Amino acid sequence: MYRPLPREFYNRDPIKVARELLGKLLLRQAPDGLTAGIIVEVEAYLARNDPANHAFRGLTRRNASMFGPPGHAYVYAIHSRWCLNAVTEPVGVPSAVLIRAVEPRQGLSLMRSRRGIDDPRLLARGPGRLCEAFAIDRSLDGCDLTVAERLWIADEPTELPVRIETATRVGVTSAQQRRLRFFVADNPFVSKPGRPRRRTI
DNA sequence: CTACCGATTGACT
DNA sequence: GTCAATCGGTAGA
Numbered sequence: 459m460y461r462p463l464p465r466e467f468y469n470r471d472p473i474k475v476a477r478e479l480l481g482k483l484l485l486r487q488a489p490d491g492l493t494a495g496i497i498v499e500v501e502a503y504l505a506r507n508d509p510a511n512h513a514f515r516g517l518t519r520r521n522a523s524m525f526g527p528p529g530h531a532y533v534y535a536i537h538s539r540w541c542l543n544a545v546t547e548p549v550g551v552p553s554a555v556l557i558r559a560v561e562p563r564q565g566l567s568l569m570r571s572r573r574g575i576d577d578p579r580l581l582a583r584g585p586g587r588l589c590e591a592f593a594i595d596r597s598l599d600g601c602d603l604t605v606a607e608r609l610w611i612a613d614e615p616t617e618l619p620v621r622i623e624t625a626t627r628v629g630v631t632s633a634q635q636r637r638l639r640f641f642v643a644d645n646p647f648v649s650k651p652g653r654p655r656r657r658t659i
Numbered sequence: 660c661t662a663c664c665g666a667t668t669g670a671c672t
Numbered sequence: 673g674t675c676a677a678t679c680g681g682t683a684g685a
Contacts, residue, residue: 501666511668512681520681537667538678556666586667629666 459603495560513552
Protein backbone atom coordinates (compact mmCIF):
# COMPACT_ATOMS: atom_id res chain seq x y z
CA MET A 459 0.00 0.00 0.00
CA TYR A 460 1.22 3.48 -0.96
CA ARG A 461 4.10 1.89 -2.83
CA PRO A 462 5.01 4.06 -5.84
CA LEU A 463 3.74 3.05 -9.26
CA PRO A 464 6.60 1.51 -11.29
CA ARG A 465 8.44 3.27 -14.11
CA GLU A 466 6.67 1.11 -16.73
CA PHE A 467 3.31 2.56 -15.69
CA TYR A 468 4.45 5.90 -17.09
CA ASN A 469 6.31 4.52 -20.11
CA ARG A 470 3.15 4.49 -22.26
CA ASP A 471 0.78 6.64 -24.29
CA PRO A 472 -0.10 9.69 -22.11
CA ILE A 473 -3.80 9.18 -22.81
CA LYS A 474 -3.65 5.71 -21.25
CA VAL A 475 -1.60 6.99 -18.34
CA ALA A 476 -4.00 9.91 -17.81
CA ARG A 477 -7.06 7.62 -17.61
CA GLU A 478 -5.35 5.20 -15.25
CA LEU A 479 -4.07 7.95 -12.96
CA LEU A 480 -7.68 8.73 -12.00
CA GLY A 481 -8.34 7.11 -8.62
CA LYS A 482 -4.63 6.85 -7.75
CA LEU A 483 -3.17 8.48 -4.63
CA LEU A 484 -0.80 11.45 -4.90
CA LEU A 485 1.52 11.67 -1.89
CA ARG A 486 3.82 14.51 -0.86
CA GLN A 487 6.29 14.23 2.01
CA ALA A 488 7.36 17.79 2.84
CA PRO A 489 9.57 18.95 5.74
CA ASP A 490 6.45 20.05 7.63
CA GLY A 491 4.42 16.90 7.05
CA LEU A 492 2.63 14.48 4.70
CA THR A 493 -0.27 15.35 2.42
CA ALA A 494 -2.12 12.96 0.13
CA GLY A 495 -5.16 12.96 -2.14
CA ILE A 496 -7.02 10.93 -4.75
CA ILE A 497 -6.40 12.14 -8.31
CA VAL A 498 -9.77 13.12 -9.82
CA GLU A 499 -8.85 15.29 -12.84
CA VAL A 500 -6.01 15.12 -15.39
CA GLU A 501 -5.07 16.28 -18.89
CA ALA A 502 -2.84 14.58 -21.49
CA TYR A 503 -0.24 16.56 -23.45
CA LEU A 504 0.96 14.64 -26.50
CA ALA A 505 4.44 14.48 -28.01
CA ARG A 506 3.19 14.84 -31.59
CA ASN A 507 0.80 17.26 -33.29
CA ASP A 508 -0.12 19.00 -30.03
CA PRO A 509 0.55 22.77 -30.22
CA ALA A 510 -0.61 23.17 -26.59
CA ASN A 511 2.32 21.04 -25.39
CA HIS A 512 5.13 23.17 -23.93
CA ALA A 513 7.56 20.97 -25.87
CA PHE A 514 5.82 21.56 -29.23
CA ARG A 515 8.63 23.88 -30.38
CA GLY A 516 11.44 21.76 -29.01
CA LEU A 517 13.68 21.56 -25.96
CA THR A 518 14.05 24.59 -23.67
CA ARG A 519 15.31 25.04 -20.11
CA ARG A 520 11.73 25.02 -18.78
CA ASN A 521 10.49 21.85 -20.48
CA ALA A 522 13.67 19.75 -20.17
CA SER A 523 12.03 17.31 -17.76
CA MET A 524 9.50 16.34 -20.43
CA PHE A 525 12.36 15.05 -22.59
CA GLY A 526 13.74 12.93 -19.76
CA PRO A 527 12.70 9.46 -18.59
CA PRO A 528 9.07 8.64 -17.74
CA GLY A 529 7.90 8.68 -14.14
CA HIS A 530 9.48 12.01 -13.24
CA ALA A 531 7.76 15.29 -12.37
CA TYR A 532 7.55 18.24 -14.74
CA VAL A 533 6.76 21.35 -12.68
CA TYR A 534 6.31 24.72 -14.35
CA ALA A 535 5.04 28.16 -13.39
CA ILE A 536 2.18 30.09 -14.93
CA HIS A 537 0.61 33.33 -13.67
CA SER A 538 2.58 33.00 -10.44
CA ARG A 539 1.30 29.48 -9.75
CA TRP A 540 2.97 26.07 -10.02
CA CYS A 541 1.55 23.15 -12.00
CA LEU A 542 2.48 19.46 -11.64
CA ASN A 543 2.81 16.94 -14.49
CA ALA A 544 3.88 13.29 -14.64
CA VAL A 545 6.25 12.70 -17.57
CA THR A 546 5.25 9.82 -19.87
CA GLU A 547 6.86 7.80 -22.70
CA PRO A 548 10.60 7.11 -23.23
CA VAL A 549 13.52 9.56 -23.12
CA GLY A 550 13.31 12.00 -26.02
CA VAL A 551 9.53 11.71 -26.38
CA PRO A 552 8.15 14.82 -24.63
CA SER A 553 4.68 13.92 -23.34
CA ALA A 554 3.10 14.34 -19.91
CA VAL A 555 -0.07 14.23 -17.83
CA LEU A 556 -1.10 17.40 -15.98
CA ILE A 557 -2.55 16.67 -12.52
CA ARG A 558 -5.41 19.19 -12.28
CA ALA A 559 -7.21 18.21 -9.07
CA VAL A 560 -7.15 15.78 -6.16
CA GLU A 561 -9.61 14.88 -3.43
CA PRO A 562 -7.74 15.53 -0.15
CA ARG A 563 -7.33 12.43 2.08
CA GLN A 564 -4.40 13.10 4.41
CA GLY A 565 -2.87 16.24 5.87
CA LEU A 566 -6.00 18.38 5.53
CA SER A 567 -4.91 20.76 8.30
CA LEU A 568 -1.55 21.28 6.59
CA MET A 569 -3.32 22.01 3.31
CA ARG A 570 -5.64 24.46 5.07
CA SER A 571 -2.77 26.38 6.61
CA ARG A 572 -0.87 26.51 3.31
CA ARG A 573 -3.93 27.62 1.35
CA GLY A 574 -5.43 29.90 4.00
CA ILE A 575 -8.95 28.50 3.53
CA ASP A 576 -11.14 25.86 5.17
CA ASP A 577 -13.40 24.43 2.44
CA PRO A 578 -11.94 21.00 1.55
CA ARG A 579 -13.32 21.28 -1.98
CA LEU A 580 -11.12 24.32 -2.67
CA LEU A 581 -7.90 22.97 -1.20
CA ALA A 582 -6.62 21.16 -4.31
CA ARG A 583 -9.20 21.89 -7.03
CA GLY A 584 -7.16 23.28 -9.92
CA PRO A 585 -3.46 22.74 -10.73
CA GLY A 586 -2.20 25.89 -9.02
CA ARG A 587 -4.22 25.31 -5.86
CA LEU A 588 -3.13 21.67 -5.76
CA CYS A 589 0.54 22.67 -5.83
CA GLU A 590 0.03 25.25 -3.10
CA ALA A 591 -1.77 22.72 -0.87
CA PHE A 592 0.95 20.10 -1.49
CA ALA A 593 3.94 22.50 -1.23
CA ILE A 594 5.04 21.70 -4.78
CA ASP A 595 7.31 24.17 -6.56
CA ARG A 596 10.14 24.27 -9.08
CA SER A 597 12.45 22.49 -6.64
CA LEU A 598 10.44 19.34 -7.42
CA ASP A 599 10.87 19.65 -11.18
CA GLY A 600 12.51 16.41 -12.31
CA CYS A 601 11.70 14.61 -9.04
CA ASP A 602 11.49 10.82 -9.49
CA LEU A 603 7.87 9.79 -8.85
CA THR A 604 8.76 6.09 -8.54
CA VAL A 605 10.53 6.43 -5.19
CA ALA A 606 8.64 7.22 -1.96
CA GLU A 607 10.74 10.17 -0.82
CA ARG A 608 9.39 13.63 -1.61
CA LEU A 609 6.61 13.12 -4.17
CA TRP A 610 5.08 9.93 -5.54
CA ILE A 611 1.89 8.30 -6.81
CA ALA A 612 0.54 4.99 -5.50
CA ASP A 613 -2.38 2.62 -5.95
CA GLU A 614 -5.30 3.26 -3.63
CA PRO A 615 -6.71 -0.26 -3.16
CA THR A 616 -9.73 0.89 -1.17
CA GLU A 617 -10.89 3.21 -3.95
CA LEU A 618 -13.98 2.06 -5.82
CA PRO A 619 -13.97 1.93 -9.64
CA VAL A 620 -14.82 5.34 -11.05
CA ARG A 621 -16.80 6.48 -14.08
CA ILE A 622 -14.59 8.60 -16.33
CA GLU A 623 -15.80 11.56 -18.35
CA THR A 624 -13.86 13.40 -21.07
CA ALA A 625 -13.78 17.05 -22.14
CA THR A 626 -11.56 19.56 -23.89
CA ARG A 627 -8.56 20.81 -21.94
CA VAL A 628 -8.91 23.91 -19.75
CA GLY A 629 -7.25 27.16 -20.78
CA VAL A 630 -5.84 25.69 -23.98
CA THR A 631 -6.23 28.06 -26.92
CA SER A 632 -4.79 25.78 -29.60
CA ALA A 633 -5.80 22.21 -30.44
CA GLN A 634 -9.11 22.89 -28.72
CA GLN A 635 -10.93 20.16 -30.56
CA ARG A 636 -9.30 17.24 -28.80
CA ARG A 637 -10.92 15.72 -25.71
CA LEU A 638 -7.77 15.20 -23.67
CA ARG A 639 -9.15 16.11 -20.24
CA PHE A 640 -10.29 13.20 -18.09
CA PHE A 641 -12.08 13.44 -14.77
CA VAL A 642 -14.09 11.40 -12.30
CA ALA A 643 -17.82 11.81 -12.98
CA ASP A 644 -19.86 13.64 -10.33
CA ASN A 645 -16.84 14.28 -8.11
CA PRO A 646 -17.09 17.64 -6.26
CA PHE A 647 -13.31 18.04 -6.19
CA VAL A 648 -13.04 18.34 -10.02
CA SER A 649 -12.10 21.91 -11.05
CA LYS A 650 -14.39 22.36 -14.02
CA PRO A 651 -16.95 19.59 -14.52
CA GLY A 652 -18.92 18.95 -17.66
CA ARG A 653 -17.65 21.74 -19.90
CA PRO A 654 -18.66 21.65 -23.59
CA ARG A 655 -20.96 18.66 -23.68
CA ARG A 656 -20.77 15.58 -21.61
CA ARG A 657 -19.85 12.20 -22.82
CA THR A 658 -19.55 9.24 -20.48
CA ILE A 659 -17.08 6.54 -21.36
C1' DC B 660 18.04 44.19 -23.09
C1' DT B 661 12.56 44.67 -24.34
C1' DA B 662 8.05 42.80 -25.65
C1' DC B 663 4.71 39.52 -25.59
C1' DC B 664 2.03 35.75 -23.71
C1' DG B 665 -0.02 32.21 -21.08
C1' DA B 666 -1.66 24.16 -19.30
C1' DT B 667 -4.51 30.26 -13.51
C1' DT B 668 -7.04 32.13 -9.94
C1' DG B 669 -10.11 35.09 -7.44
C1' DA B 670 -13.05 38.93 -7.61
C1' DC B 671 -16.86 40.75 -9.66
C1' DT B 672 -21.62 41.50 -12.95
C1' DG C 673 -21.01 34.45 -17.02
C1' DT C 674 -16.59 38.30 -17.49
C1' DC C 675 -12.04 40.26 -16.43
C1' DA C 676 -7.40 41.47 -15.10
C1' DA C 677 -3.46 40.89 -11.88
C1' DT C 678 1.03 39.16 -12.29
C1' DC C 679 5.66 37.14 -13.48
C1' DG C 680 8.61 33.53 -15.50
C1' DG C 681 9.60 31.76 -20.04
C1' DT C 682 10.57 32.64 -24.63
C1' DA C 683 11.82 34.98 -28.84
C1' DG C 684 13.89 38.54 -30.98
C1' DA C 685 16.65 43.07 -31.44
